[in-house]
Amino acid sequence: MIVGKKRLGEMPANEITDHQVYLNRRQFLNGSATVATASLLPLSLAHAEMAPEPTFLNLQQSPHSSDDTLTSYDSVTSYNNFYEFGTDKASPAILATKFPDKSKPWRVTIEGECDKPGEYDYDDLIRPFTLEERIYRFRCVEGWSMVIPWVGFPLADLIKRAQPNSRAKYVEFTTLYDPKQMPGQSRKVLDWPYTEGLRIDEAMNPLTLLSVGLYGQELLGQNGAPIRLVVPWKYGFKSIKSIVNIRFVEEMPQSAWMKAGPREYGFYSNVNPDVDHPRWSQSKERRIGEFLKRKTEMFNGYGEDVAHLYTDLDLSKNF
Amino acid sequence: MSKIKIILFIVSLIPATWLVYALLTNQLGANPIEAITRETGLWALRFLWLTLLITPLRWLTGWNQLATLRRMLGLYVFFYALLHMLLYLWLDQFFDLNDIIKDIIKRPFITIGFFTFTALLPLVITSNNAMVKRLGGKRWKKLHQLTYFIAIASSVHFYMLVKQDKTEPLFYMALLVILFALRLYKKHQKPTTMASSLS
Numbered sequence: 076m077i078v079g080k081k082r083l084g085e086m087p088a089n090e091i092t093d094h095q096v097y098l099n100r101r102q103f104l105n106g107s108a109t110v111a112t113a114s115l116l117p118l119s120l121a122h123a124e125m126a127p128e129p130t131f132l133n134l135q136q137s138p139h140s141s142d143d144t145l146t147s148y149d150s151v152t153s154y155n156n157f158y159e160f161g162t163d164k165a166s167p168a169i170l171a172t173k174f175p176d177k178s179k180p181w182r183v184t185i186e187g188e189c190d191k192p193g194e195y196d197y198d199d200l201i202r203p204f205t206l207e208e209r210i211y212r213f214r215c216v217e218g219w220s221m222v223i224p225w226v227g228f229p230l231a232d233l234i235k236r237a238q239p240n241s242r243a244k245y246v247e248f249t250t251l252y253d254p255k256q257m258p259g260q261s262r263k264v265l266d267w268p269y270t271e272g273l274r275i276d277e278a279m280n281p282l283t284l285l286s287v288g289l290y291g292q293e294l295l296g297q298n299g300a301p302i303r304l305v306v307p308w309k310y311g312f313k314s315i316k317s318i319v320n321i322r323f324v325e326e327m328p329q330s331a332w333m334k335a336g337p338r339e340y341g342f343y344s345n346v347n348p349d350v351d352h353p354r355w356s357q358s359k360e361r362r363i364g365e366f367l368k369r370k371t372e373m374f375n376g377y378g379e380d381v382a383h384l385y386t387d388l389d390l391s392k393n394f
Numbered sequence: 395m396s397k398i399k400i401i402l403f404i405v406s407l408i409p410a411t412w413l414v415y416a417l418l419t420n421q422l423g424a425n426p427i428e429a430i431t432r433e434t435g436l437w438a439l440r441f442l443w444l445t446l447l448i449t450p451l452r453w454l455t456g457w458n459q460l461a462t463l464r465r466m467l468g469l470y471v472f473f474y475a476l477l478h479m480l481l482y483l484w485l486d487q488f489f490d491l492n493d494i495i496k497d498i499i500k501r502p503f504i505t506i507g508f509f510t511f512t513a514l515l516p517l518v519i520t521s522n523n524a525m526v527k528r529l530g531g532k533r534w535k536k537l538h539q540l541t542y543f544i545a546i547a548s549s550v551h552f553y554m555l556v557k558q559d560k561t562e563p564l565f566y567m568a569l570l571v572i573l574f575a576l577r578l579y580k581k582h583q584k585p586t587t588m589a590s591s592l593s
Contacts, residue, residue, distance in 0.1 A: 147424075164424075164425070165423060219425055219428070262559075336558075351501075354554070354555060354557065355501075356501065361428075363424050363425055366485075367488070368486075
């Protein structure tokens with residue numbers, strides 16, 4: 076009955092429960108709202124909001140998907156850090172409703188140390204790839220986390236097509252810079268445009284995803300439409316949104332947050348309960364919708380797939 | 395005056411009432427715990443700024459009875475700060491003493507927040523008339539100048555906890571600078587009135 080509590084198996088989240096049952100769930104929730112709020116405990120129940128009808132159909136389900144309880148669609152689409160649309164969590168959902176401007180083509184440039192650079196329209200960019208659903212834990216550096224059913228494809232698939240050369244040690248990503256569409260950029264809170272980077276082996280890791288949707292829907296503006304990165308073992312800010320440029324480079328790129336606070340934000344920014352941020356203890360996290368905090372896991376619980384990338388690194392220095 | 399006091403008492407409860415209502419009706423967003431912790435802290439700060447506004451207002455309006463409102467406003471600072479502190483101890487640390495001590499040592503803004511809260515306690519304890527008498531006006535006044543330290547420390551606490559966009563804490567700091575500047579100006583003008591300005 077309770078969709079959010081369901082373990083998800085082989086099928087995409089939107090196919091497990093049909094639309095009618097979703098609706099019934101809401102009726103159930105409305106009925107139990109008084110109880111839920113009075114006890115204050117099942118915040119997720121009180122917050123659950125039905126996801127709209129899926130637009131991506133027949134998505135392949137991934138063996139990399141987590142079986143954690145999904146965070147409600149409502150929370151995933153209303154509690155966002157996207158400084159391009161304001162520095163509080165609520166602004167992006169309010170200010171990004173018309174983002175990106177559908178009348179303008181979304182162009183993504185792939186360039187740098189690769190044999191097949193190019194500039195693509197969004198549709199051409201994603202056409203060659205098979206979209207799948209991936210349910211990932213998402214841990215923000217601020218100490219909260221979500222579980223999100225992303226729609227996307229492995230970044231590795233795109234990189235293989237671009238054929239990086241031997242000098243391509245890192246990949247740098249850049250968000251759109253357009254203060255007319257992104258009002259937050261008119262204030263210099265960060266050194267716009269937002270940039271992020273991965274080491275090439277991190278970028279090639281099968282967990283690293285380019286996402287174009289969530290909950291079976293196209294990404295909304297506040298979630299980084301139309302295409303964003305998802306790196307589930309790193310803090311959320313590494314998962315750069317609304318990408319317009321992917322560049323293969325030889326030197327380690329400086330991300331926007333590294334420039335803003337080099338002692339607070341490192342290049343790697345792997346989820347690590349043992350390395351505290353000066354503002355936030357990283358040993359625990361609040362899963363959105365849950366009352367009690369839970370222990371944060373090394374690499375956000377993805378150590379099996381990624382720990383081998385860092386065997387030579389002192390992670391307390393390379394935070 | 396007593397009517398004004400009753401009104402002020404009720405009005406000062408509005409933020410707390412609103413927070414409880416918003417919490418129960420799910421209007422605090424996806425992370426309500428973070429929201430109520432932040433809001434109670436912010437209201438403690440706002441009430442503190444209001445208590446600091448009373449004296450300059452008296453000078454400007456000549457309405458000396460305003461001073462009798464200051465105690466209630468001060469107690470509301472404590473009320474919201476206590477809620478803020480309890481929410482941190484309970485919903486952030488779940489009363490785990492070990493974690494709390496570690497947190498106070500490790501995170502500078504928590505360290506400052508914690509000591510700022512403790513600094514409120516002697517002021518609350520000595521807030522009734524009997525204690526004013528017992529201490530004597532001069533000593534009482536000296537003790538309550540701790541308020542200035544508390545105001546500075548709480549704005550630093552606010553400044554440090556904000557990740558990147560410092561606009562809001564800077565706004566409150568600017569207001570505090572004005573409140574202090576008014577006092578300095580007054581002191582410069584008529585050094586004698588300051589000493590007699592406290593009950």
